[in-house]
Amino acid sequence: MAIASDHLSERESARDVAVWDPLVRLIHWSLALTILVNGAFIDGESKLHEWIGYVALGLVGIRLVWGILGPPHARFSAFPLNPARAIRYVRAVIRGDKIVHLSHNPLGALMAYNLWLTVIVLGVTGYMMTTLRFFGIDWVEQAHELAFNWLLLSVALHVAGVAFDTWRSGVNLVRSMVNGRKRIPDGTKVE
Incomplete structure (x- = not known):
């Protein structure tokens, strides 16, 4: 299905394609920052932790709206x-296909939805812990902690997947999430 291509250096021929609009990039990096700050630097019992959690929840909410109203690659x-498409994609990668997806690849799509859903679960359970009805309720606290642990694992897998796909395809995905453009080696099939 895909045209195999060798990894090309930056000096060899490639084309730049605009993919990530400024709002997608702002939300991506802001959400990453809220997760890092809340998970590594802020006391989980503090009011600041709550507010950063609400910011993360709001960012996901905006991104979900942008998934309907935004430009083509954000939709x-x-x-x-x-999931079936993701399985076919993994099989193609194992066969050595080097297809490049302008938006998320099918496995990356599952990860994006997973990350958003996990942040929503964290936000909802975090909010529940601030209410009189659910404050001190064991299952709510356990669900919040389990969701956070799942988020950490998911973020690690996301970073590993980005590194692998960058190596596999020759497209620097981190740079594309910074400047909004994917530099795609010539001769590479694009979807």
């Missing part, structure tokens, strides 16, 4: 939630 239709 959910560009990276549908499709």
Whole structure:
């Protein structure tokens, strides 16, 4: 299905394609920052922890709206939630296909939805712990802690997946999430 291509150096021929709009990039890096700050530097019992959690929840909410109203590569239709497609993609990668997806690849799409859902669970359970009805309720605290541990694992897998896909495809995904453009080696099949 895909045209195999060798990894090209920056000096060899490639084309730049605009993919990530400024709002997608701002939300991505802001969400990463809220997760880092809340998980590593802020006391989980503090009011600041709550407010950073609400910011993270708000960022996900804006991104979900942008998945409907945003430009083509930001829309959910560009990276549908499709586990069967993700399995086919993994098989193609194992075969050595080097196809490049302008939006998320099918496995990356599953990860994006997973990360958003996990932040929502964290936000909801975090909010519940501030209410009289659910304050001190063991299952709510355990759900919040379990969701945070799942988020840490997911972030680690996300970073590993980005590193692997950058190596596999020759497209620097971190740079594309900074400048909004994917530099795609010529001869590479694009979806």
